[in-house]
Amino acid sequence: MHELGVVHRTITRATEADVKALSAFGVSTIHEAMGRLGLMRPYIRPVYPGAKVCGTAVTVLLQPGDNWMLHVAAEQVQPGDVVVAACTTESEDGFFGDLLATSLRAQGAEGLIIDGGCRDVETLQEMDFPVFSRAINSKGTVKATVGSVNVPVVCANALVNPGDVVIGDVDGVVVVPAARAAEVAAAARTREDNEENKRQRLAAGELGLDIYSMRERLTAAGLRYTD
Ligand SMILES: O=C([O-])CC(=O)C(=O)O
Ligand SMILES: [Mg+2]
Numbered sequence: 258m259h260e261l262g263v264v265h266r267t268i269t270r271a272t273e274a275d276v277k278a279l280s281a282f283g284v285s286t287i288h289e290a291m292g293r294l295g296l297m298r299p300y301i302r303p304v305y306p307g308a309k310v311c312g313t314a315v316t317v318l319l320q321p322g323d324n325w326m327l328h329v330a331a332e333q334v335q336p337g338d339v340v341v342a343a344c345t346t347e348s349e350d351g352f353f354g355d356l357l358a359t360s361l362r363a364q365g366a367e368g369l370i371i372d373g374g375c376r377d378v379e380t381l382q383e384m385d386f387p388v389f390s391r392a393i394n395s396k397g398t399v400k401a402t403v404g405s406v407n408v409p410v411v412c413a414n415a416l417v418n419p420g421d422v423v424i425g426d427v428d429g430v431v432v433v434p435a436a437r438a439a440e441v442a443a444a445a446r447t448r449e450d451n452e453e454n455k456r457q458r459l460a461a462g463e464l465g466l467d468i469y470s471m472r473e474r475l476t477a478a479g480l481r482y483t484d
Contacts, residue, residue, distance in 0.1 A: 310368035321348035336365030
């Protein structure tokens, strides 16, 4: 976030196997499985219903109202990447639309996460090119000031290093450090198996109060029942 005017061409991506393992889980499960870390702020939303993405981060540091670096980033994309664009300060301009989506897809990108605005949403939906953004905004941008590509960025409150795994769905966007990807995928599997057991018991009418042995602690906390 502090290096301006730099493109790192060599990055270490999480392995394909780890990305595939994480892609089986939702954002909420992954965020819990990694110790309630890695979540972007909830103002980042899918631009159309059903948008989902999972892949390795190519990071972009944008300047406000300027989308030059997205064109620079397109050249660094490899199949399976997700472009993650942060900005040096808050900006909700429409940095991205269907032309850039066409370019990113041609390079193999899976989607875009942007702490800024996005436009051409109807076409993005037709293309099924998933974008998660902080705004939908027609306002155009210029190409005048350099930022960086593949530097560590803070995007909507989450630290993203190039090569990390980013997962987006209707619940939000979570970032898993490349070095933790296998461990987090295993923890997510355990968590999901455990949830399936709870789901069945709750559906059968058992109460959370009993499944989680809450009664004693509630009494100790001073909860009283009256008839
Ligand atoms: O071209 C731009 O500045 C952004 C856009 O609308 C597109 O990529 O289609
Ligand atoms: Mg456009």
